[in-house]
Amino acid sequence: MDQDGALQEAVEGVNGTRGDFLRKTALGGGAILGGGALMGALPSVALGATPSSDVAILNFALTLEYLEAAFYTEAVQKGALTGEAARFAAVTGNHERAHVAFLKKALGRSAVKKPRFDFKGTTADQAKFLATATVLEDTGVMAYSGQGPLLKTKAIVAAALSILTVEARHAAWVRDIRGNGGAPSPAPRAFDQAKSKRQILAAVKATGFIVG
Numbered sequence: 001m002d003q004d005g006a007l008q009e010a011v012e013g014v015n016g017t018r019g020d021f022l023r024k025t026a027l028g029g030g031a032i033l034g035g036g037a038l039m040g041a042l043p044s045v046a047l048g049a050t051p052s053s054d055v056a057i058l059n060f061a062l063t064l065e066y067l068e069a070a071f072y073t074e075a076v077q078k079g080a081l082t083g084e085a086a087r088f089a090a091v092t093g094n095h096e097r098a099h100v101a102f103l104k105k106a107l108g109r110s111a112v113k114k115p116r117f118d119f120k121g122t123t124a125d126q127a128k129f130l131a132t133a134t135v136l137e138d139t140g141v142m143a144y145s146g147q148g149p150l151l152k153t154k155a156i157v158a159a160a161l162s163i164l165t166v167e168a169r170h171a172a173w174v175r176d177i178r179g180n181g182g183a184p185s186p187a188p189r190a191f192d193q194a195k196s197k198r199q200i201l202a203a204v205k206a207t208g209f210i211v212g
Helices: 003-012 019-024 052-078 083-110 126-150 154-181 197-207
Strands: none
Touching: 052 083, 052 126, 052 154, 052 197, 083 126, 083 154, 126 154, 126 197
């Protein structure tokens, strides 16, 4: 399976529908994450202080973060990674699990449930893991860039920007690890392209990683 090519094609050329993935994210949207200091500044979703469109974005973000957190957690548990790849998986996994915890706390009872995943062997092979991580991180960055401007709550926008930069660092880090294999530069362009909600949904659906 050409994991890198297949996933990258899904990200770059998406024409699918929202399908099951949209149903699992309930309302759809973009991505928003944050740290402990930012949590205190966020309005209470449970009390109805947050616009429904922002709640939708939070839930879409939570589903993406469920996926990433599960991917890195499983990769570490499989024990197939070595060197910098193993360190990347451990550190990034900690970040993604923190993102999940933040979003679940912010959303409270409004949070969507964690889906079931099948990573199709990409977590048990270092080359496939790195190729898949590259596309997942790039997809996350494009999701934040595309949906962040649609957020209406200033505190959530601030949290989104703080995490967008971290996701971009993840993307650059994994590309740097793959550098000896001829992977693209960690910073190949002066400007990044955002992706729409539909494009992100179709790209994730095309991976087949979400199975229930």
